[in-house]
Amino acid sequence: MKKECIAMLLAGGQGSRLYVLTENMAKPAVPFGGKFRIIDFPLSNCTNAGIDTVGVLTQYRPLELNSYIGSGQPWDLDRDNGGVHILPPYQSATGASWYKGTANAIYQNIGFVDMYDPEYVVVLSGDHIYKMDYADMVERHKKAGAACTISVMEVPWSEASRFGLMSVDEEDNITEFAEKPKEPKSNLASMGIYVFSWSKMREFLIADENNPDSENDFGKNIIPAMIEKGEKMLAYRFAGYWKDVGTLDALWDANMDMLATGSGLDLFEHDWPIYGRSTSAPPAFIGKNASTHHSVITRGCVVEGAAENSVLSENSTIEEGASVQYSILMPGAVVKAGAQVAYAIIGENTVVGENAVIGSVPDGAEGWGITVVGPETKVPENYELKANHMLSKNMKEVVR
Amino acid sequence: MNGLHGIIFSYEKEPGLRELVEHRMPASIPFGGRYRIIDFMLSNMQNAGVTDVGIVLHGNYQSLLDHVGNGKTWDMSRKHGGLRILPPFADNRKYRSGEEFEGKMQALAGVRSYLEQIRQDYVVVADSDLIINIDIDEVYKAHLASGADITCVCTANYKKTEEATFFLLGDDNKVVKTLCSPKKPEGYHCLEIYILSKELLLKLVDTCEAEEKVSFRSDVLNGMGDQLDIRAFVFDGMAAQIRTVKEYYDRSIDALNPRIYRALSTPERPIRAKEDDETPTYLAPESRCVNALIADGCEIAGSVENSIIFPGVRIAKGASVRNSVLFKGTVIEENASISYVIADKNVTIRRGGKLTGHESYPMVISKGSTI
Numbered sequence: 001m002k003k004e005c006i007a008m009l010l011a012g013g014q015g016s017r018l019y020v021l022t023e024n025m026a027k028p029a030v031p032f033g034g035k036f037r038i039i040d041f042p043l044s045n046c047t048n049a050g051i052d053t054v055g056v057l058t059q060y061r062p063l064e065l066n067s068y069i070g071s072g073q074p075w076d077l078d079r080d081n082g083g084v085h086i087l088p089p090y091q092s093a094t095g096a097s098w099y100k101g102t103a104n105a106i107y108q109n110i111g112f113v114d115m116y117d118p119e120y121v122v123v124l125s126g127d128h129i130y131k132m133d134y135a136d137m138v139e140r141h142k143k144a145g146a147a148c149t150i151s152v153m154e155v156p157w158s159e160a161s162r163f164g165l166m167s168v169d170e171e172d173n174i175t176e177f178a179e180k181p182k183e184p185k186s187n188l189a190s191m192g193i194y195v196f197s198w199s200k201m202r203e204f205l206i207a208d209e210n211n212p213d214s215e216n217d218f219g220k221n222i223i224p225a226m227i228e229k230g231e232k233m234l235a236y237r238f239a240g241y242w243k244d245v246g247t248l249d250a251l252w253d254a255n256m257d258m259l260a261t262g263s264g265l266d267l268f269e270h271d272w273p274i275y276g277r278s279t280s281a282p283p284a285f286i287g288k289n290a291s292t293h294h295s296v297i298t299r300g301c302v303v304e305g306a307a308e309n310s311v312l313s314e315n316s317t318i319e320e321g322a323s324v325q326y327s328i329l330m331p332g333a334v335v336k337a338g339a340q341v342a343y344a345i346i347g348e349n350t351v352v353g354e355n356a357v358i359g360s361v362p363d364g365a366e367g368w369g370i371t372v373v374g375p376e377t378k379v380p381e382n383y384e385l386k387a388n389h390m391l392s393k394n395m396k397e398v399v400r
Numbered sequence: 401m402n403g404l405h406g407i408i409f410s411y412e413k414e415p416g417l418r419e420l421v422e423h424r425m426p427a428s429i430p431f432g433g434r435y436r437i438i439d440f441m442l443s444n445m446q447n448a449g450v451t452d453v454g455i456v457l458h459g460n461y462q463s464l465l466d467h468v469g470n471g472k473t474w475d476m477s478r479k480h481g482g483l484r485i486l487p488p489f490a491d492n493r494k495y496r497s498g499e500e501f502e503g504k505m506q507a508l509a510g511v512r513s514y515l516e517q518i519r520q521d522y523v524v525v526a527d528s529d530l531i532i533n534i535d536i537d538e539v540y541k542a543h544l545a546s547g548a549d550i551t552c553v554c555t556a557n558y559k560k561t562e563e564a565t566f567f568l569l570g571d572d573n574k575v576v577k578t579l580c581s582p583k584k585p586e587g588y589h590c591l592e593i594y595i596l597s598k599e600l601l602l603k604l605v606d607t608c609e610a611e612e613k614v615s616f617r618s619d620v621l622n623g624m625g626d627q628l629d630i631r632a633f634v635f636d637g638m639a640a641q642i643r644t645v646k647e648y649y650d651r652s653i654d655a656l657n658p659r660i661y662r663a664l665s666t667p668e669r670p671i672r673a674k675e676d677d678e679t680p681t682y683l684a685p686e687s688r689c690v691n692a693l694i695a696d697g698c699e700i701a702g703s704v705e706n707s708i709i710f711p712g713v714r715i716a717k718g719a720s721v722r723n724s725v726l727f728k729g730t731v732i733e734e735n736a737s738i739s740y741v742i743a744d745k746n747v748t749i750r751r752g753g754k755l756t757g758h759e760s761y762p763m764v765i766s767k768g769s770t771i
Contacts, residue, residue: 034680035696073472074675258682267679268699275677280670283433283695283709284681285661292689298680298696299434304658311680 003082003116005138007051008109009042010102011126012059017247019400020374020392021347025064027246028126031330031348033258033267034298034313037068038245040276041131042124043075043084048272049135051122053082055112057105059089059098074277087112101216107205113198121201123194123218129254129265130191130242131272137236138195147200147231150174150223152188153238163189164219166235174233177223188235191242194218200231241265248400252345252370255311255328258296279331281315289320305335322352327359330375343387347375356383369400402449404540405520405598408441409504410528412459416644419744419764424463426642427528430727430745432655432664433693433708435673436467437642438528443671446474448536450524452481454514456507457488464528473674481519486511503614508605515605518598525601525616526593531651532639533669534593539633543595546572548631550596552621555635558589559650563643565590565617567632575630578622588632590617591639638663649742649762652708652725656691678711686717702732719749723759727767741765 015027022030028039039056046054054077058065065086072084087109089098099105106113106123113121120141122134132151141149152166167176167186178185204222208214214221227233241264245251257263267274281300286292293308300315305322312318316329319337327341332349335341339352344359352358356379359371369388373379377393391397410427420429427438438455445453453476455468470476471483488501488510501507504525508515515523522543524536534553543551552575554567568577568587579586594616596604604620613619621630638660640651654660665671678697683689688703695711702719710728715721720737729746732738736749740757744767749755753771757763765771 258680268682268697273677274679278675280665280672282661282665282671283693285656285658286689286692286694286704287658288691290690292683292687294685294687295683296680297683297694 001081001116003053003118005051005120005122006053006055006082006113006116006118007042007046007122007124007134008055008057008106008113009039009046009124009126010105011039011056011065012099012105013125013127014060015127015246018251019248020372020390021248021251021345022061023374023392024061026058026060026062026126029065029068030245030251031313032129032245032251033255034296034311035278035331036274036276038129039065039069039126040075040274041129042126043069043072043077044272044274044276045130045132045134046122046124047075047077047275049133051134052077052079053116053118054084055087055109056084056126057087057099057109059105062086062088068277070277075275082116085112101214101221102218103205103208103214103222104216106201107209107216110202110205113202118198121196121198123196125192127246128192128242128244130238131240131269131274132193132238132242133272134193134195137193140236141195141197141234144234145232146195146234147197148223148226149195149234149236151191151193151236151238153191153242154187155189157184157187160184160187160189164223165189168235172235172237174227174235177227179219188237190219190223191238192219192244194223195236200226248345248370248372252328252343256309256326258311259294259309279314284312287320290318305337316346325361336381342371344371344373344385346373347377350375350377350379352379353381353383355381356385358383358385360387362387367399372400402537402540403520403522404448404450404536404595405518405523406445406450406453407508407523407525408438408445408453408455408528409507409526410438410455410458410461410464412461414529414643417642417648418645419766420645420648420742422744423767425459425461425528428463428467429529429642429648430710431531431642431648431652433695433710434676435671437531438464438468439473439671439673440531440533441526441528442468442471442474442476443665443669444526444532444534444536445524446476446672447669448524448540450536451476451478452484452519454484454486454511455528456486456501456511458501458507461487467674469674473672484514486514501614503619504616505605505608505619506614508601509609512602512605515598515602521598522595523598523601524593524595527641529643530591530593530639530641531664532591532593532635533637533664533666533671534635534639535669536593539593540595542633543631546631547629549600549628550594550621550630551633552630553591553593553633553635554588555591555639556588557636558585559640559647564641565592565621569632573632573634575621575625575632578617578625578630580618580622588634591635591641592617645742645762645764646760649725649740652742653706653723655693655708656706661693676711684717687715716751725762744768747771 011028015022071078077084257265284301287304305318308325313331333346338355374392476483566579570576681698684701697712702715716734718735722739733751736753748770
């Protein structure tokens with residue numbers, strides 16, 4: 001059963017800043033990029049990096065996520081020894097509790113980690129779009145003899161105060177950590193990806209659990225405590241594409257990055273494939289009167305109208321005379337004849353009725369923003385949903 | 401488990417398919433931008449609740465084995481039953497293993513012990529080179545209701561097909577005459593899907609073996625037609641037997657008809673293909689696509705019209721693809737243009753190249769060629 005390295009994937013977050021998109025599912029299950037879900041990125045990174053044991057910590061609305069992960073076969077993680085395991089909170093002899101924080105979630109699963117008796121544990125989040133070789137990060141951690149290695153990336157100084165920032169010495173040892181400081185001393189932001197030596201991590205998790213004042217969070221509690229104790233903490237610099245898609249704007253941006261050649265998000269590289277659980281839909285169908293311009297399409301798409309600068313997911317449909325521009329159609333979304341969708345996210349299996357108008361192109365007006373229709377929504381004919389508005393399944397319309 | 405067991409025959413040589421079968425059997429010819437032809441029959445069986453299927457192999461079956469694997473795609477990788485691969489004459493001392501069978505009855509005699517172990521009372525026998533989305537469960541129910549010995553699926557809407565079997569029907573869809581490869585087609589075109597009981601199948605296998613008869617259609621349907629109650633199930637959807645390049649091309653382009661596209665794979669009866677793990681397809685700003693089927697993993701910067709594009713195809717800026725079928729991994733370089741071409745896997749058309757076949761004789765470019 002012994003494994004040198006396993007991964008623990010934090011997938012329990014509610015994703016409340018994705019609003020209607022996460023009313024019924026956990027954030028990692030949110031569709032991305034036509035045929036993926038957010039969680040495909042960390043899971044594929046694990047399998048590509050040779051990590052064959054992954055614990056997925058779930059808590060909020062886990063049904064969609066659980067059935068999506070299933071046996072783990074799409075990621076080659078259906079293994080006799082190891083593989084992917086869903087870890088919800090559970091009852092023990094001394095009682096039961098929800099995961100109180102990211103650190104507590106792992107604390108409650110110390111028994112799971114101990115089964116594999118690993119030297120190293122990689123801690124990942126379920127809400128980032130990126131490709132990273134965790135094996136290389138573990139190798140750095142090992143060579144340096146660190147207790148904890150945190151992956152970081154340089155962010156513009158003007159945005160630095162939105163992140164958890166690491167100050168480092170000339171050998172990239174972390175000397176100081178500041179969570180969203182007003183006056184940043186560094187522009188190296190934590191990406192929420194950690195490698196721990198398990199024996200150290202175990203020790204700090206137990207100490208943290210015994211501290212009644214702790215929020216049991218990696219960024220807020222565990223990392224500062226380890227720095228304070230003088231543990232060897234290493235920064236691992238990452239320079240590729242990475243995006244936290246925790247907000248609607250970021251989710252829209254990251255999808256659009258698939259269309260922007262300079263964005264660095266390249267899903268065509270064959271040496272680092274992203275896997276996902278796919279449907280059995282036929283290839284995309286482009287009709288006789290269709291017009292497609294600069295878009296991403298995938299299996300099951302039927303385009304008989306116009307698509308421009310958009311990401312069309314599995315089984316989405318644009319009927320004749322309808323137009324979709326700068327938008328994301330999530331799986332199964334249908335835009336009926338004559339409807340117009342601009343700068344919008346249309347949720348899974350939502351139907352936009354004939355001649356409805358959803359969102360608008362940026363016109364410089366104040367309060368303009370991406371328009372969002374939640375999943376499973378039936379938008380009536382001729383309905384108009386203004387820019388920066390959000391519509392949910394029960395037809396409740398709110399300003400974002 | 402619904403009482404029905406599947407047997408699918410594969411064949412090697414179809415000379416009319418020319419370059420398309422240089423490296424593969426007809427069953428594993430790519431079709432419709434995503435599928436191999438055998439995916440249709442395997443999916444039809446899966447959709448009818450058939451869990452146990454035997455594939456009788458013939459000739460050079462490596463490409464077919466690679467494609468079907470352990471049957472997981474069709475949920476047929478099971479502890480009990482599931483997909484079984486039956487090499488020719490696996491257990492018959494009369495023939496040497498590795499030889500090729502000449503007809504269905506001979507092939508079945510070659511796997512007789514497999515037939516004996518079938519857990520179900522009824523068997524659906526079908527070919528692997530038929531493109532069809534059919535509710536086999538409905539055929540099964542009709543078979544049980546009619547009390548026929550053999551139920552044969554046939555269609556009235558056929559296009560000219562070589563080497564085909566035809567039925568003349570009487571009352572209650574009874575087959576009154578079977579015509580094998582007639583010069584002039586008449587009646588109903590047989591789609592080579594048959595349902596009969598396991599018991600009758602074994603009896604027919606033994607009779608044919610004793611009398612050294614090899615063919616199901618001429619020795620059983622035609623030869624024993626007067627002793628058996630043979631009935632037809634008339635299917636009126638899209639069905640295509642692919643025996644020539646021209647037929648392959650025409651049926652491929654037919655899939656661009658929205659009605660046929662929608663009927664090929666439906667949400668209720670999906671056709672499943674081995675997962676390709678490709679990313680979505682990127683249509684570049686300068687691309688233009690009209691009337692096309694496009695699979696995943698393609699990068700398209702040129703123009704595509706009236707064509708079928710398989711996964712991982714790259715069409716560069718200024719290139720034009722019309723009336724063509726491009727298999728997996730085809731590369732069309734800048735300013736090249738092709739029309740009425742079937743490009744097999746991993747073909748490259750160099751910058752500026754021009755290739756034009758004719759609608760009546762599409763040009764086939766062999767696997768891996770660079771032009």
